Amino acid sequence: MCPPAAVRPSPPDLERYWASLYEGLPVGANPTIPARDLGRLRPFVHTDVGLQLLARPGARSVEFRHGRIHAHQIAMHRASYINALLIQSQGTRPPAPCSRCRDGTGGVFRECRHLPGAFGGICANCKWPDAGVSCTVRDSAWGALREAQPPMPVIGRGLPAPGASRTDPIVVGEEGEEEEVVIVPAPPRRPDPPIKEEDPDVEEVPVITIVDDEPIIIDDD
Numbered sequence: 490m491c492p493p494a495a496v497r498p499s500p501p502d503l504e505r506y507w508a509s510l511y512e513g514l515p516v517g518a519n520p521t522i523p524a525r526d527l528g529r530l531r532p533f534v535h536t537d538v539g540l541q542l543l544a545r546p547g548a549r550s551v552e553f554r555h556g557r558i559h560a561h562q563i564a565m566h567r568a569s570y571i572n573a574l575l576i577q578s579q580g581t582r583p584p585a586p587c588s589r590c591r592d593g594t595g596g597v598f599r600e601c602r603h604l605p606g607a608f609g610g611i612c613a614n615c616k617w618p619d620a621g622v623s624c625t626v627r628d629s630a631w632g633a634l635r636e637a638q639p640p641m642p643v644i645g646r647g648l649p650a651p652g653a654s655r656t657d658p659i660v661v662g663e664e665g666e667e668e669e670v671v672i673v674p675a676p677p678r679r680p681d682p683p684i685k686e687e688d689p690d691v692e693e694v695p696v697i698t699i700v701d702d703e704p705i706i707i708d709d710d
Contacts, residue, residue, distance in 0.1 A: 498566035503529070507560035514555075518705060519599060522551040527578055533563055533571050538607055548578040558595040572608055573597070573617040580604040583626040587612045601626070 499507075500570055506529065510520040527548055551574055562570050580602035585591075589612070590601035596614035603612040603626050610628030611621035620626060 499560040503564060505562045507563075517555075518702075519552050519555050520555075522574070522578075524548045524578065527551070530571060531562070533566050533573075535566070536568065539572060539575055540580050542575045542607070545579060548594050551577045552599055553577075553597050554599060569616055569619040569634060573613040576604045576608060576611070576616055577602050577613040583612070585626075585681075586683045587615060587624050587626045589620070589624070590629075603627075637658075 506526075510522065513521060527543065531543060534540055558570075577598050580618050581604070585604055586601035587603075589646060590596050590598075597617050598613050601612050601614060603624075605628060608616060609621055609624075610626065610630075611624045612626050615621055615624035616626075624630070674693075
């Protein structure tokens with residue numbers, strides 16, 4: 490009988506691999522899962538979106554805070570743990586970090602990254618404990634921002650790409666390269682013309698218009 494997921498031991502090869510991530514680390518350095526090794530997560534990915542992300546090119550190495558992620562957590566097959574790693578490997582930095590990432594309250598990853606159009610756009614640090622409702626960079630939060638500030642649209646990796654869907658949630662940054670976030674301001678308003686002030690020292694001269702109602706006829710006789 491299989492033990493409960495919470496106490497299920499991690500496979501020996503996973504334990505050995507996780508221990509190797511700490512070998513030779515300088516003091517104060519964080520362990521990093523190389524991008525080439527992310528395929529080791531394949532046995533623990535159980536969603537179509539997760540499998541698409543795992544197979545997608547352009548993944549980056551995942552750095553996590555020292556001692557914050559353990560092999561037995563991966564072996565639990567908990568979706569939020571696995572999806573957080575996928576978000577961190579394929580995600581992009583939002584224009585402004587999530588409040589959890591900014592405050593440093595319990596985040597397992599050093600960088601704030603999210604994946605617009607997938608997993609609700611929740612950042613990896615919020616996805617790890619499944620606290621997406623409080624994530625300030627989730628897709629719905631950015632949607633509210635765009636509605637509140639229509640003159641200042643944000644164009645770039647920080648927002649969902651047009652045409653994103655559940656079957657193909659990520660359409661920006663196919664190769665995983667960094668892209669600059671561009672803020673397009675509203676066109677400047679043309680100032681009103683200055684009000685011409687009258688000179689008080691100049692006396693106003695009335696204008697008299699003479700209208701000839703009838704022509705003047707001169708009689709030579």
